[in-house]
Amino acid sequence: MDNSYVSLISTNPQDVKVSSTLEKSTGKKHLTDNNPETCWTSRQGPGQYIHLTFEKPAIPNRITIIFQGGFVGTKCRVEVSESSDRPEWQTWTYIHPEDVNRRQIFDLITHRDGLPGEGVQSMKLVFEESSDFYGRITIYELKIEGLLALL
Numbered sequence: 001m002d003n004s005y006v007s008l009i010s011t012n013p014q015d016v017k018v019s020s021t022l023e024k025s026t027g028k029k030h031l032t033d034n035n036p037e038t039c040w041t042s043r044q045g046p047g048q049y050i051h052l053t054f055e056k057p058a059i060p061n062r063i064t065i066i067f068q069g070g071f072v073g074t075k076c077r078v079e080v081s082e083s084s085d086r087p088e089w090q091t092w093t094y095i096h097p098e099d100v101n102r103r104q105i106f107d108l109i110t111h112r113d114g115l116p117g118e119g120v121q122s123m124k125l126v127f128e129e130s131s132d133f134y135g136r137i138t139i140y141e142l143k144i145e146g147l148l149a150l151l
Helices: none
Strands: 016-018 048-067 073-081 090-095 103-107 120-130 138-148
Touching (some): 048 073
Antiparallel strands (some): 016 048, 048 138
């Protein structure tokens, strides 16, 4: 692992948005609380997403995620935007998590093509497919690491 990467996820709860939450006990705050006992669970339906706003323009290099097996986003579209105020989303890449309960790491460094050179302000993970029949997603840990863009 490259120790020069920094966490890009803001500690400000307003910088994390989700498509839905099943109930209060599984809310979005649990995505980034670093507590392995808590999780975010979406409601049912296709197209569940997590929208992250970075504090400064950044170049994401790695996504680390722990799902609950059986509730995995098995096809995830990674979208980015140079703006955080009015994002204009562009598809950057896809990741394909396995239907397992363990930490999965996706290295984005090979997907630099299509990433704005000045970095991005926002990232959206759109779960196009789920291992759950009803389309629910459950995540215990989410980390986005990378580099702060040089302006």
